[in-house]
Amino acid sequence: MNCINCGAEVQGKFCSQCAQPSPPKKLSFGNLYHDFQARIYGFDGMFPRTLKDLTIHPGPASRCFIEGNRVLYYGPVGYFFLMITLMLLIAEILSVDLVAFMKSASETFQTVKPGKGQAQFQKMVLQFSSDNIKLFSFAIIPIQAFVSRYIFFRKSGLTFLEQSVLPFYLQGHMYWLSIFALIYFKISGVYFPNDIMVVMMILYFSYGQMSFFTHQSKVKAFLKGFGVYAVSMIFFTIIVAIVTIIIVINNKEVYDLVKPSNNK
Numbered sequence: 001m002n003c004i005n006c007g008a009e010v011q012g013k014f015c016s017q018c019a020q021p022s023p024p025k026k027l028s029f030g031n032l033y034h035d036f037q038a039r040i041y042g043f044d045g046m047f048p049r050t051l052k053d054l055t056i057h058p059g060p061a062s063r064c065f066i067e068g069n070r071v072l073y074y075g076p077v078g079y080f081f082l083m084i085t086l087m088l089l090i091a092e093i094l095s096v097d098l099v100a101f102m103k104s105a106s107e108t109f110q111t112v113k114p115g116k117g118q119a120q121f122q123k124m125v126l127q128f129s130s131d132n133i134k135l136f137s138f139a140i141i142p143i144q145a146f147v148s149r150y151i152f153f154r155k156s157g158l159t160f161l162e163q164s165v166l167p168f169y170l171q172g173h174m175y176w177l178s179i180f181a182l183i184y185f186k187i188s189g190v191y192f193p194n195d196i197m198v199v200m201m202i203l204y205f206s207y208g209q210m211s212f213f214t215h216q217s218k219v220k221a222f223l224k225g226f227g228v229y230a231v232s233m234i235f236f237t238i239i240v241a242i243v244t245i246i247i248v249i250n251n252k253e254v255y256d257l258v259k260p261s262n263n264k
Contacts, residue, residue, distance in 0.1 A: 059211025
């Protein structure tokens with residue numbers, strides 16, 4: 001008998017090449033439940049293990065993946081996009097308007113008087129950010145990897161690609177905070193205190209860097225982790241600002257919204 005997955009000849013209950021059961025079991029509710037429990041929900045499953053270790057030991061979990069273990073944890077890119085998708089799904093289930101959620105998260109947007117050109121422009125920006133949240137979330141990763149690899153942890157011995165594993169995991173895991181903020185917003189109608197949210201993200205990111213770069217003292221690695229976060233956000237903000245200015249200059253309709261004469 002040949003394996004239905006890879007086509008290799010099978011002798012025994014499992015394929016020696018891909019571990020596909022042979023013969024394949026007929027689809028049933030029992031099989032579906034067992035697969036869900038074993039792969040996702042079970043205590044030995046990949047998802048709960050990834051969730052637990054990224055919460056407690058994000059550095060060693062990332063190192064494990066870099067060293068070649070592809071069985072213990074979700075891959076960094078897959079986990080990153082899984083968490084974004086989960087957040088968007090929960091927002092949809094809770095009927096939370098992401099534009100209103102993002103506006104509530106920023107005091108800057110709340111200070112603009114309604115009806116002005118800048119208010120319309122900011123609404124456009126929020127809508128664009130909401131529609132392209134995966135793109136914006138992804139864009140920060142290579143910046144963090146670059147800052148880590150070439151500024152703060154040059155002597156780590158890791159390549160740029162290897163340096164990107166930890167940011168993918170950390171940024172993805174921090175979406176649990178966003179999910180909590182979504183639920184809080186749904187219940188209270190206001191965003192969870194932004195200062196507390198930012199501090200929690202910075203502390204977790206810095207802790208992740210500290211647990212990853214063990215060749216330095218914990219205090220030094222923690223402070224450098226904070227530096228990676230801060231400098232990356234500065235670079236990201238500058239890039240977004242430059243792109244925004246270019247768009248405004250080259251789009252008369254957008255320029256009319258932000259020019260001073262329309263915002264008195």
